[in-house]
Amino acid sequence: MRVALLTGGGDCPGLNAVIRAVVRKGEREYGDDLIGFTNGWKGAIEGTTTPLDVEHCRGILPRGGTILGTSRTNPYKREDGVELVKKNLESHGIDAIVAIGGEDTLGVANKLSGEGVQVVGVPKTIDNDLSATDVTFGFHTAVQICADAIDRLHTTAESHDRVMVCEVMGRGAGWIATYAGIAGGAAEILIPEQEFDIDEVSERIKRRHDQGRYASIVVVAEGAKPKEGTIELSSGETDQFGHERLGGIANIVAEEIKERTGFDTRVTILGHVQRGGTPTAFDRVLSTRFGIAAIDAVHDGKFGHMVALRGDDIVTVSLEEAVAELKTVSPELFKSVAEPFFG
Numbered sequence: 001m002r003v004a005l006l007t008g009g010g011d012c013p014g015l016n017a018v019i020r021a022v023v024r025k026g027e028r029e030y031g032d033d034l035i036g037f038t039n040g041w042k043g044a045i046e047g048t049t050t051p052l053d054v055e056h057c058r059g060i061l062p063r064g065g066t067i068l069g070t071s072r073t074n075p076y077k078r079e080d081g082v083e084l085v086k087k088n089l090e091s092h093g094i095d096a097i098v099a100i101g102g103e104d105t106l107g108v109a110n111k112l113s114g115e116g117v118q119v120v121g122v123p124k125t126i127d128n129d130l131s132a133t134d135v136t137f138g139f140h141t142a143v144q145i146c147a148d149a150i151d152r153l154h155t156t157a158e159s160h161d162r163v164m165v166c167e168v169m170g171r172g173a174g175w176i177a178t179y180a181g182i183a184g185g186a187a188e189i190l191i192p193e194q195e196f197d198i199d200e201v202s203e204r205i206k207r208r209h210d211q212g213r214y215a216s217i218v219v220v221a222e223g224a225k226p227k228e229g230t231i232e233l234s235s236g237e238t239d240q241f242g243h244e245r246l247g248g249i250a251n252i253v254a255e256e257i258k259e260r261t262g263f264d265t266r267v268t269i270l271g272h273v274q275r276g277g278t279p280t281a282f283d284r285v286l287s288t289r290f291g292i293a294a295i296d297a298v299h300d301g302k303f304g305h306m307v308a309l310r311g312d313d314i315v316t317v318s319l320e321e322a323v324a325e326l327k328t329v330s331p332e333l334f335k336s337v338a339e340p341f342f343g
Helices: 015-028 041-046 081-091 103-114 139-160 175-184 198-210 249-261 281-299 331-341
Strands: 002-007 033-037 049-052 096-101 119-123 163-168 188-190 216-221 265-269 305-310 313-318
Touching: 002 015, 002 041, 015 033, 015 096, 015 281, 033 041, 041 081, 081 103, 096 103, 096 281, 103 119, 119 281, 139 163, 139 175, 139 216, 139 281, 163 175, 163 249, 175 188, 175 216, 175 331, 188 198, 198 216, 198 249, 216 249, 249 265, 281 305, 281 313
Parallel strands: 002 033, 002 096, 096 119, 119 305, 163 216, 163 265, 188 216
Antiparallel strands: 033 049, 305 313
């Protein structure tokens, strides 16, 4: 078979490990001819490709980013986008696509599948917000990066008797903030799933300092939401999938805390550091398992499906199920494991 790969959305540690696994098994065991569309669905629209074989994939297992490039291009936002994708698949003699991405990339894959395109999905997002899989690759690495940063913030906060507000990624899901905040011993964790009251947050921090704990770490997810009528947040521009470009809420939270407590409050926004660098061993193994399962699914004819982790097993689920709803932090998890350590 002639199989094309593409990586879409934000870059993510583990992408190259997936590509390597698909290519290795596809070429060596199935005798496939593999190519890559460059820069996600943009490459599928424009017909820009790069060769993929075992030699091209040597040494990429520990590398972050993606050797194929990526973008947030949506073919359905272009009048002739879908038509061009189909035309390029035909002109390049492609039998199937392995699409590696998150909600948006796989949402496009799901729609194309409904139009007859033979596609298999692989779940990728540091946000861990795809409901059909227990975990997405890239999440573990992002949490580790954040936890390491929080460990370092503790020492500088204690040295200066400061409150440190650390902003992490996650869009509308608070998985990174919750896990990194718990792992890093944060005094407060603010996530999109639980609207926060800045007065209550500030009061707990004051109480904490009165008890002799002279430094506090506040982890805030980029999509965290204050209770209505408490803090005014400005809306930003959106991408081709209608998502608002987030970032900067930590600056607002820090100012509000400083105003209410009088404590020296500083901000650290980790931003794209969370996406970069080498994947953890866990993510390398998970990515490899996903890649192997994806090329197997192609040859089993399981088109319109995504590979997923369920318990210890890699299974396939429909793309429709995969993108039906976002997986968010449950109130029970947050209340039982995170909140006992607040203040």
